[in-house]
Amino acid sequence: SFLSELLLAVIFSNIEKLLDGILSDLFPGVTIPEHDYGVLQSTIHSSLCQRSLQPLPSIISKVIQLYETMLVRHGVMLVGPTGSGKTTVYLVLADTLDTLYHAGLQNPFYRPVKTYVLNPKSVSMGELYGEVNPLTLEWRDGLMALCVRAAVQDFSDDHKWVISDGPVDALWIENMNTVLDDNKMLCLANSERIKLTPSIHMMFEVQDLAVASPATVSRCGMVYIDPEELKWMPYVQTWLTGFAEKVKPLKLSEFLLEALEGVLVL
Known part of the structure; x- marks a missing residue:
């Protein structure tokens, strides 16, 4: 069951049946039981509704996969194109953990979550990790060093x-390898080392891993967000929900939905 859930987090939705076939060949006669997430799943559903989002099974599944990945890895990559729901x-998940706590x-x-979000590609290497001022010879922390x-x-x-929200490339991510492995140590250019505590997780929101090195990828847990599972309907339904609260009668929203279904491909 754990192997199946781990692999489902990193594959395309259209090859799930192929994965089931491979697992049944490897473990003949073994039936994988469905895991009952109980209050966790119901709280995720409530958290989505509180954010006025559509509680789709695919999104709930990805939140659970992220939760399970973070149980075993302190470094996690959320992979998927823009708009996929990373x-x-x-x-x-942060809302859910806070509610359960x-x-x-x-x-x-089940603990409250504090997030530190930055875009590593929007600044220079010195501004990201820290650098020495050439005039005063004083060390100045970069964004990553400040957050950690x-x-x-x-x-x-x-x-x-x-949370690093931006492309992953060898220029900046290689300096994170000591953070992502068992050392859990951020090494700065001034020879300072910052040891991560057990409550810290490093998360990366990336579109793809085309230029990420195997050394980095192997140190992280992966959750792939497939945009084909989401499609366009949840966006329209969320928009129409807010639209219906402002415009009466409600039949106007139903008319717009029918019109969009006629011109957009599911």
């Missing part, structure tokens, strides 16, 4: 997620 997946459920992973340092200095049991 940001929504981790935001909903305040509900009093006894699970060490702030997370380390937070001694609460809350989750701290440092």
Whole structure:
């Protein structure tokens, strides 16, 4: 069951049946039981509704896959094109963990989440990791160093997620290898080393892994967000929900939905 769930997180939705066939060949006569996520799944559903989003099974499944991946990896990559729902997946998981914590459920992973979001490709290497001022010879932390340092200095049991939202390439990600492996150490150019605490997770939102090195990819857990599972209908339904609250009668929203179904391909 764990092997199946781990592989489902990183494959395209249209080859799930192929995966089932391979697993049945490897383990003949073994029936994979359906895992009951109970209150976790129902809380994810509620969190999506609170954000006025459509609680689709595919999105709920991806949130659960991210949750399970983060249980075993402190470095996680959310892979998928723009608009596929990567940001929504981790935001909903953060909402869910916060809700479950305040509900009093006894699970060490059910904790509030603090996020530190940055775009590593919008700044130079010095601005990202830190550099020495050539005039004053003083060290100045970069964005990544500031985020990690702030997370380390937070001694609460809350989750701290440092999220890099941008393309992954060898220019900047190679410096993260010591962070992503078992050392959990951010090494700066001034010879300082910042040790990550158990409550810190490094998360990467990327469109693809075309230029990411195997050394980096092998250090991270992967969750692939397939845009083919989402398509366009949830966007329209969410828009029409807000539209219907402002415009009466409601039949106008139904008319717009029928019109869009006629011109857009499912």
